[in-house]
Amino acid sequence: MKRKGLWISTAAILAITLVGVYLVFGPHGRFPSSRDFTWAGVKDNLAENINLGLDLKGGSHLVMRVKTDEYLKTLTENNAQAAVTAAQDAKLPVTGSSTVGENGNYAVALNVSDPSQNQAIVDEVKKKVDFNTWTESQGGNAITWSLPKAQQNVLIDQATKQALQIIETRINKFGVKEPTLQRQGSATSGQILLQMPGVDDPERVKTLIGSTSHLMLMKVADGQFSFDTKEAAISSLGGSVPPNRQVMPYREREDNPPGSTAQQNQKPSKWMIVETPAIIDGSELNEARTINGPGGAGNYQIEFFLKPAGAQKFGEWTGRSIGKYLAVVLDDEVKSAPVIKGQIFNQGTIEGKFTREQADDLSLTLKSGSLPAKIEYQEERTVGPSLGADSIRSGVEASLGGLAFVILFMLFYYRGSGVNAVVALVLNMLLTIAALVLIKSTLTLPGIAGLILGIGMAVDSNVLIFERIREEIRLGLSVEESIKVGFERAFVTIIDTHITTIISSVILYMAGSSSIRGFAVTLILGLLINLFTAVFVSRTIFRWELSLRPNMKHLSI
Amino acid sequence: MFNLFQNVHIDWLGKRKIFISMSIFIMLAGLVSAVGRQFTPGGTDAFNLGVDFKGGTVVTAKFRQRPSDDDLRAALNGAGVADPVIQVSTNKPDEALIKIPLLEAASDAANQSEQEQQAQVQAGRTLVKKALDTFGKEAEGDVTLDTDPSTGYKIVGTDSVGAIAGSELRNKAVLATLLGLVGILFFIAFRYDWTYAAGAVLAVFHDVLMVLSFFTVFQWEVNLTVIAAILTIVGFSVNDSIVIFDRVRENLAVDRKGSLFTITNDSINQTLSRTVITAGLVILSVLSLVLLGGEVLRSFSLALLVGLVLGCYSTVAIASPIAIWWQGKIGEAKAKEALVPQADKKMASAARRSVTRRPVTR
Numbered sequence: 001m002k003r004k005g006l007w008i009s010t011a012a013i014l015a016i017t018l019v020g021v022y023l024v025f026g027p028h029g030r031f032p033s034s035r036d037f038t039w040a041g042v043k044d045n046l047a048e049n050i051n052l053g054l055d056l057k058g059g060s061h062l063v064m065r066v067k068t069d070e071y072l073k074t075l076t077e078n079n080a081q082a083a084v085t086a087a088q089d090a091k092l093p094v095t096g097s098s099t100v101g102e103n104g105n106y107a108v109a110l111n112v113s114d115p116s117q118n119q120a121i122v123d124e125v126k127k128k129v130d131f132n133t134w135t136e137s138q139g140g141n142a143i144t145w146s147l148p149k150a151q152q153n154v155l156i157d158q159a160t161k162q163a164l165q166i167i168e169t170r171i172n173k174f175g176v177k178e179p180t181l182q183r184q185g186s187a188t189s190g191q192i193l194l195q196m197p198g199v200d201d202p203e204r205v206k207t208l209i210g211s212t213s214h215l216m217l218m219k220v221a222d223g224q225f226s227f228d229t230k231e232a233a234i235s236s237l238g239g240s241v242p243p244n245r246q247v248m249p250y251r252e253r254e255d256n257p258p259g260s261t262a263q264q265n266q267k268p269s270k271w272m273i274v275e276t277p278a279i280i281d282g283s284e285l286n287e288a289r290t291i292n293g294p295g296g297a298g299n300y301q302i303e304f305f306l307k308p309a310g311a312q313k314f315g316e317w318t319g320r321s322i323g324k325y326l327a328v329v330l331d332d333e334v335k336s337a338p339v340i341k342g343q344i345f346n347q348g349t350i351e352g353k354f355t356r357e358q359a360d361d362l363s364l365t366l367k368s369g370s371l372p373a374k375i376e377y378q379e380e381r382t383v384g385p386s387l388g389a390d391s392i393r394s395g396v397e398a399s400l401g402g403l404a405f406v407i408l409f410m411l412f413y414y415r416g417s418g419v420n421a422v423v424a425l426v427l428n429m430l431l432t433i434a435a436l437v438l439i440k441s442t443l444t445l446p447g448i449a450g451l452i453l454g455i456g457m458a459v460d461s462n463v464l465i466f467e468r469i470r471e472e473i474r475l476g477l478s479v480e481e482s483i484k485v486g487f488e489r490a491f492v493t494i495i496d497t498h499i500t501t502i503i504s505s506v507i508l509y510m511a512g513s514s515s516i517r518g519f520a521v522t523l524i525l526g527l528l529i530n531l532f533t534a535v536f537v538s539r540t541i542f543r544w545e546l547s548l549r550p551n552m553k554h555l556s557i
Numbered sequence: 558m559f560n561l562f563q564n565v566h567i568d569w570l571g572k573r574k575i576f577i578s579m580s581i582f583i584m585l586a587g588l589v590s591a592v593g594r595q596f597t598p599g600g601t602d603a604f605n606l607g608v609d610f611k612g613g614t615v616v617t618a619k620f621r622q623r624p625s626d627d628d629l630r631a632a633l634n635g636a637g638v639a640d641p642v643i644q645v646s647t648n649k650p651d652e653a654l655i656k657i658p659l660l661e662a663a664s665d666a667a668n669q670s671e672q673e674q675q676a677q678v679q680a681g682r683t684l685v686k687k688a689l690d691t692f693g694k695e696a697e698g699d700v701t702l703d704t705d706p707s708t709g710y711k712i713v714g715t716d717s718v719g720a721i722a723g724s725e726l727r728n729k730a731v732l733a734t735l736l737g738l739v740g741i742l743f744f745i746a747f748r749y750d751w752t753y754a755a756g757a758v759l760a761v762f763h764d765v766l767m768v769l770s771f772f773t774v775f776q777w778e779v780n781l782t783v784i785a786a787i788l789t790i791v792g793f794s795v796n797d798s799i800v801i802f803d804r805v806r807e808n809l810a811v812d813r814k815g816s817l818f819t820i821t822n823d824s825i826n827q828t829l830s831r832t833v834i835t836a837g838l839v840i841l842s843v844l845s846l847v848l849l850g851g852e853v854l855r856s857f858s859l860a861l862l863v864g865l866v867l868g869c870y871s872t873v874a875i876a877s878p879i880a881i882w883w884q885g886k887i888g889e890a891k892a893k894e895a896l897v898p899q900a901d902k903k904m905a906s907a908a909r910r911s912v913t914r915r916p917v918t919r
Binding site: 381384389391445471492493501504510 | 563612615625626627630642643644645646647648649652654674675716717718719720721726729730732733734736737738739740741744745748781782784785786788789791792793795796799800803804807827828830831834835838839841842843845846848849850851852853854857861
């Protein structure tokens with residue numbers, strides 16, 4: 001008997017098994033020590049290699065609140081400014097504005113020097129500013145818009161929903177797997193509850209979620225470029241900041257000479273006067289990515305691209321502002337102020353001497369859109385699994401019991417050949433878990449459901465093959481023929497069932513949300529591996545039997 | 558060798574009317590239950606939706622000696638909370654978060670007015686307090702666990718929570734599953750025939766609807782785990798249908814004289830031992846999960862159990878009769894067209910395909 005092919009198959013199976021065992025039970029990222037061969041060491045490695053989701057293992061529990069009061073206050077102030085600008089642009093007699101923005105009262109009041117023009121002002125302002133849901137009142141030298149309580153609640157609700165969506169995008173892009181996000185408290189509380197399974201660096205995630213990342217491109221006011229103190233800047237404006245100006249901190253930068261770090265080379269903070277409203281803001285952003293700045297490591301920059309509408313606006317402005325300065329403002333700090341040398345349409349950079357990590361996080365948050373308001377963390381704790389540790393233990397015990405029963409039955413019903421099935425089943429589970437470890441998937445209950453279905457189909461494959469072999473034996477074929485025909489016939493069925501399920505799982509993966517993806521991934525892996533274990537491995541064992549006992553008359557099946 | 562079900566000759570398809578009436582009866586019961594419950598004022602909803610889907614109240618309790626999850630769950634069940642989610646705080650080992658679903662007849666958390674929500678939270682707190690009182694006196698008001706040694710626990714926070722799985726997630730799951738079924742439909746049509754594809758996919762719909770019927774009739778809790786279970790059921794049901802279709806295809810290639818009706822019956826009988834062994838093993842494993850798997854996995858394991866039984870049943874009762882019925886119709890239509898007196902019914906479309914395998918020695 002020629003056994004060369006058989007030896008090669010066997011060697012391949014053993015090699016794959018060893019890799020699987022190492023992936024599941026071995027240490028990752030370091031060389032094995034003697035402890036890795038002890039029971040406790042293996043258990044630790046197992047726990048470290050398999051990432052369990054929130055439902056099975058627990059994780060961090062964060063309650064945060066969107067500062068909706070601040071959101072409404074900013075909204076009121078922006079509206080006031082826009083209203084003044086609108087009226088003054090139309091040469092109407094508005095001298096200034098005042099705002100109320102506390103304790104649930106939000107109102108804009110315009111100071112009018114000629115009350116006879118009130119209606120004209122109202123008409124003009126309403127063209128430019130959305131005051132539709134605000135309550136309007138006119139009295140003498142003032143026009144007032146105030147935000148009714150019901151409308152405040154609608155806005156708060158919207159802002160919270162928006163924040164929830166943005167946070168979801170951010171943590172998904174960051175790669176936190178299988179988080180749960182839900183609103184907590186009443187519709188107006190602005191609270192969001194986030195639970196996420198064991199994250200290596202929760203502080204980084206918190207910073208990532210919390211950064212408003214509000215990008216604005218603004219014009220630097222004509223006159224002196226920057227000031228040493230805030231007071232100097234304000235006094236140059238005549239002692240008070242007019243509504244269409246803002247004073248912002250600005251840190252002047254210099255390219256790093258080789259060998260120095262960004263920190264060493266930082267200059268003291270300066271101040272700059274910029275014109276409001278911004279030319280465009282972050283909502284016009286299409287794409288942001290990290291690029292290398294001059295000076296190498298520690299000097300990363302962010303390159304951004306604008307949407308067509310924003311690019312149009314930006315292009316118009318840069319076209320007529322050649323020679324002026326542009327302020328790139330991030331979260332109310334001027335990051336850079338380049339001089340406009342030519343018309344720019346859709347592209348720009350934020351230069352701020354970022355580290356790689358900062359730049360990556362920043363481009364991620366810029367892309368996800370800016371939060372409507374700042375976020376504060378109200379509660380932070382780590383929690384146990386949502387399915388409950390006790391019930392998970394009983395679930396695992398029940399499943400192991402079920403598996404033991406399956407193994408005993410296969411050995412009892414198929415006798416000698418039952419061993420093939422048991423080897424194939426155990427190897428299937430080992431390799432599926434190894435594959436999950438390899439792709440760093442997070443295992444949750446839907447994932448386990450996929451595993452169960454995969455194991456069920458693995459059992460089915462073995463049963464299909466064995467029943468078929470028995471049928472062929474009954475029809476009078478020799479043992480060798482029966483095994484050959486049995487495998488061939490059953491393989492057609494197995495390949496059809498597996499491909500059907502894999503196709504639907506791939507679609508589930510593409511269309512589904514994260515928990516459904518977990519199901520699809522484990523199922524696809526389990527089925528692919530089953531084609532190897534139930535067919536190839538089991539067949540190889542039969543071939544060994546035939547090779548060792550060439551004239552076998554009775555197969556133990 | 559042990560052999561189960563050798564040489565059985567059961568006329569499965571002859572019983573199709575009984576099967577189909579049974580299925581229709583159960584689905585009608587489900588429909589009546591769902592519609593009846595939904596539209597009875599003050600009654601329960603069509604489905605008993607858990608915290609995952611509906612939102613509810615979260616109570617944070619601090620204990621002098623925190624009871625185990627199981628004890629807490631038992632106490633809450635005793636107080637009439639059927640499906641609490643209990644999460645212990647691992648960095649504050651004496652605290653636990655207890656989430657309970659909205660009380661019956663309340664609208665979704667998202668649509669509630671503030672007063673309604675307050676009332677819900679208050680009612681939820683009262684219920685949890687009733688349950689926790691079995692572990693000792695509550696430290697109420699300004700009393701803390703430290704100042705009064707006779708107290709056993711203190712409720713340190715109550716709040717309402719929204720649904721994790723809002724309608725968006727649910728719709729997405731349904732959409733993904735439907736798209737997956739379309740994929741299955743095309744693949745089976747490509748490998749076998751449209752009639753088989755239709756049979757298999759309708760059988761899947763049947764299984765899912767039947768499982769949902771069980772959930773509404775018995776008011777088992779629907780939570781996120783049920784979605785996972787339904788995905789599993791879909792997979793198993795299709796798998797089972799294909800195994801039998803495959804045998805039909807094979808038999809048709811060999812035996813071109815028998816009618817499709819008898820060939821399908823034979824195919825079901827020939828694969829009966831496989832069906833019984835596989836399904837039996839899987840179902841028994843799931844049964845152990847139902848019996849021993851604990852309260853939290855009950856919805857999941859019950860859905861699986863019912864679904865797996867149905868997956869086998871629907872292959873025989875739904876998928877095969879539909880495929881045969883439709884092929885019969887097609888056969889008749891073709892016969893009329895060609896004006897051939899003997900309708901070529903038995904030459905089912907699957908047999909027309911070239912079968913690459915060796916013919917069976919028989």
